[in-house]
Amino acid sequence: MKAIVCNKYGSPDVLELKEVEKPYPAENQVLVKIHSASLNFGNLILLKGKPFLARFAFGLTKPKYSIPGGDIAGTVEAVGKEVKLFKVGDEVFGDLSGCGWGGFAEYVAVPEYALAFKPTNISFEEAAAAPMAGVTALQGLRDKGKLKLGHKVLIYGASGGVGTFAVQIAKAFGAEVTGVCSTRNVEILRSIGADHVIDYSKEHFTQHQGYFDLVLGVNGSNSLSDYTRVLKKDGNFVHVGGSESQLYQTLFLGPFISMVGSKKLSSLLQRANQNDLNDLKELLKTNKVRPIIDKRFNLGEITEAFKYFQEGHAQGKVVITI
Structure with a gap:
């Protein structure tokens, strides 16, 4: 072969x-x-x-x-x-x-x-x-992020593979979704159901301080302080991907920040899981995710x-x- x-x-x-x-x-x-x-x-x-x-x-x-x-x-x-x-x-x-x-x-x-x-x-x-992108989004939102009906969710890097799944899965779970992307991707996010879209070349997401229950960091090089600034009290930040410096900040500083404050920071290492793959299959089969x-x-x-x-x-x- x-x-x-x-x-x-x-x-x-x-x-x-x-x-x-x-x-x-x-x-x-x-x-x-x-x-x-x-x-x-x-x-x-x-x-x-x-x-x-x-x-x-x-x-x-x-x-x-x-x-x-x-x-x-x-x-x-x-x-x-x-x-x-x-x-x-x-x-x-x-x-x-x-x-x-x-x-x-x-x-x-x-x-x-x-x-x-x-x-x-x-x-x-x-x-x-x-499979991999969809299950990553599902595990990051539902399992690590503790997503609930009515939550306000920010997805940074929303137009890529994981991001486009995350927008749709969050909407399927009943969240209010804000996606961050470049100008060329604004219409894509709107077409898959994002309630709000932030074009990072025109506006920085930190202007929305204390607004989000959950932030999913899929891509980028933002500091942890940027993400924690926009979280509500008891909010969650989940690192999925981005720069190496952002990864190491989350791995080594995240547990300390989570321990001393009310906001929780964690990093997701996606793991293949047949049950989660079947959950994703149901979302695809019912056209809630494409x-x-x-x-x-x-x-x-x-x-x-x-x-x-x-x-x-x-x-x-x-x-x-x-």
């Missing part, structure tokens, strides 16, 4: 399209013929080996997983004898980040817990855009796809058609 292989850390130029052996499913595995995959921030970490702390999970000197790619959607081609949920011909989607990656390929063999049935009302490309796709590339254009993605200006998701 054809697959993208990465044997050393570096720029997108280290990625190679090669012929490799087609996998065979173990007794508890499902063999999926992949139709589509998508890019996430985790793919950049796996490619570059940065921040360095990530290498303790992904390999100190070279990538532990030679075929990258987390999000997939495809058709079940074979199942091991212990597989209970799926059968040949089922359409599935899933997140492989918790079971060895391998999504940038024509086939992958994975445990059934990494998959869910693909909603019939969306395409394979849309399904491949959803994946936003910016650009599509084929497998042979993976280098160009990564170079575009790492610029950080994608409107929604970047999808790979296998």
Whole structure:
């Protein structure tokens, strides 16, 4: 089969399209013929080996997983004898980040817990855009952020992959949503239901002091003091992504700030979870959430796809058609 292989850390130029052996499913595995995959921030970490702390999970000197790619959607081609949920011909989607990656390929063999049935009302490309970004948004809002009906939510970096899911999921949970983005993305946020949109080139979100119950930081390089300034008493800030300095501030200063004050600051490390994937599936199936796709590339254009993605200006998701 054809697959993208990465044997050393570096720029997108280290990625190679090669012929490799087609996998065979173990007794508890499902063999999926992949139709589509998508890019996430985790793919950049796996490619570059940065921040360095990530290498303790992904390999100190070279990538532990030679075929990258987390999000997939495809058709079940074979199942091991212990597989209970799926059968040949089922359409599935899933997140492989918790079971060895391998999504940038024509086939992958994975445990059934990494998959869910693909909603019939969306395409394979849309399904491949959803798992990691959608579950990240769900875990950040519902689990870490303790989102409740009527909460006022600020999403910084609302026009990217996680951000576009977060806007829609927060609305589905009955929140009043404010998205922060650049001028070119204002209309996208309005089209997916944001109640208010802040164009950061014209207004700084800190002008809304003490207004939000929850702030989800998806991207950017703002200080923790900026975020805490706009939180209500007992409000929550959840760091999902952004600059390395912002990450380290949240990891090391967040617990202290949370302990001495009423505002809670935490960092989310998204973890693949079949129950959460099924919750996301229900939101997709009922059209409460729809994946936003910016650009599509084929497998042979993976280098160009990564170079575009790492610029950080994608409107929604970047999808790979296998």
